Amino acid sequence: MTRTLHNCPAPAKLNLFLHVTGRREDGYHLLQTVFQLIDRCDTLDFELREDGLIKRGNAVPGVAESDDLTVRAAALLQSATRPSADGKPLGANIRINKCLPMGGGLGGGSSDAATTLIALNYLWQAGLSNLELMKLGVQLGADVPFFLLGENAFAEGIGEALHVLALPKRWFVVIEPGVSVPTAAIFRSADLTRDTKPVRITDFSNAPNGFGKNDLQAVAAKLFPPIAEAIKWLGKFGDARMTGSGACVFCSFESEREADRVLEQMPPQWKAWKAEALMQHPLAHLLNRNQELV
Numbered sequence: 001m002t003r004t005l006h007n008c009p010a011p012a013k014l015n016l017f018l019h020v021t022g023r024r025e026d027g028y029h030l031l032q033t034v035f036q037l038i039d040r041c042d043t044l045d046f047e048l049r050e051d052g053l054i055k056r057g058n059a060v061p062g063v064a065e066s067d068d069l070t071v072r073a074a075a076l077l078q079s080a081t082r083p084s085a086d087g088k089p090l091g092a093n094i095r096i097n098k099c100l101p102m103g104g105g106l107g108g109g110s111s112d113a114a115t116t117l118i119a120l121n122y123l124w125q126a127g128l129s130n131l132e133l134m135k136l137g138v139q140l141g142a143d144v145p146f147f148l149l150g151e152n153a154f155a156e157g158i159g160e161a162l163h164v165l166a167l168p169k170r171w172f173v174v175i176e177p178g179v180s181v182p183t184a185a186i187f188r189s190a191d192l193t194r195d196t197k198p199v200r201i202t203d204f205s206n207a208p209n210g211f212g213k214n215d216l217q218a219v220a221a222k223l224f225p226p227i228a229e230a231i232k233w234l235g236k237f238g239d240a241r242m243t244g245s246g247a248c249v250f251c252s253f254e255s256e257r258e259a260d261r262v263l264e265q266m267p268p269q270w271k272a273w274k275a276e277a278l279m280q281h282p283l284a285h286l287l288n289r290n291q292e293l294v
């Protein structure tokens with residue numbers, strides 16, 4: 001039995017567009033979005049424990065151990081898994097090396113949770129299918145099923161109704177405007193428009209670069225002026241927009257060279273970086289994909 005998995009990547013996502021098309025009775029919003037995986041990642045280490053305990057091996061500023069999405073993901077998987085022959089569940093030590101900013105719209109916490117479910121399903125030999133992991137994942141956050149799908153996707157519902165989508169190889173410049181955006185506050189805003197007309201997946205496929213808009217952007221940029229400033233500056237180079245509920249802002253380019261040129265001119269007040277589009281989740285080889293999936 002493998003006992004450890006080191007340096008497991010939890011990649012970021014960008015929402016290439018994000019339309020709010022309605023609101024459910026439970027308050028959650030109906031969205032249409034395209035999720036793009038990129039090669040900027042948190043990395044996680046997992047070590048098997050025989051005593052059944054789930055422990056986080058390092059502190060994550062601002063996130064208590066019991067609230068950490070990795071710890072919650074592990075506990076959820078444990079409760080859905082049959083104990084070993086001696087009746088005891090297996091546990092794990094989890095270390096998180098955070099690179100993705102929290103409240104950045106890059107889905108860092110959700111991706112950490114998805115990587116935890118993938119890695120522990122493998123280490124514990126729990127044998128859950130990908131669809132079963134996705135059903136657990138959606139209880140942790142709306143973006144978690146996407147990271148478990150392992151491929152770029154067009155999403156509907158609250159983000160969990162996924163259709164695999166082939167996206168072109170692109171480079172992205174991403175600015176971290178230095179603020180952390182609380183997702184719930186953006187969705188709660190009275191200023192949010194919730195009636196964008198639904199689009200079809202083919203509408204996007206016909207014009208993948210610069211399609212649609214991010215309906216959360218106006219609200220987030222008004223509440224957090226550094227977001228508006230970053231969009232204005234990056235907008236000089238192309239169709240710059242916010243990802244998710246913010247705060248990060250991105251613009252896509254055909255080549256790494258073009259991305260480098262933009263980074264060279266970046267004002268010093270922002271942390272910024274380039275990333276390449278990923279075609280697949282880096283842990284796709286550990287996913288139990290089968291016909292259940294789209």
Ligand SMILES: C[C@](O)(CO)[C@H](O)COP(=O)(O)OP(=O)(O)OC[C@H]1O[C@@H](n2ccc(N)nc2=O)[C@H](O)[C@@H]1O
Pocket residue numbers: 015018027028029030031033105110140141142143144157158159183184187243244245
């Ligand atoms: C905006 C996106 O980043 C797009 O990728 C995600 O949908 C947000 O996903 P997330 O950060 O995993 O968010 P969750 O933890 O599921 O939800 C945080 C809060 O945002 C609101 N929320 C989230 C997703 C959604 N489709 N409708 C909502 O209204 C809810 O108030 C929820 O309590």
Ligand SMILES: Nc1ncnc2c1ncn2[C@@H]1O[C@H](COP(=O)(O)OP(=O)(O)OP(=O)(O)O)[C@@H](O)[C@H]1O
Pocket residue numbers: 060062063067068069070096100101102103104105106107108109110112143181183243244245246247
């Ligand atoms: N391991 C974790 N990493 C990051 N955030 C975590 C983690 N565990 C719990 N959280 C909580 O989740 C919140 C959202 O973090 P996350 O990094 O996913 O934001 P985000 O990138 O804005 O997500 P999204 O794009 O899905 O809205 C954090 O503010 C934090 O309180």
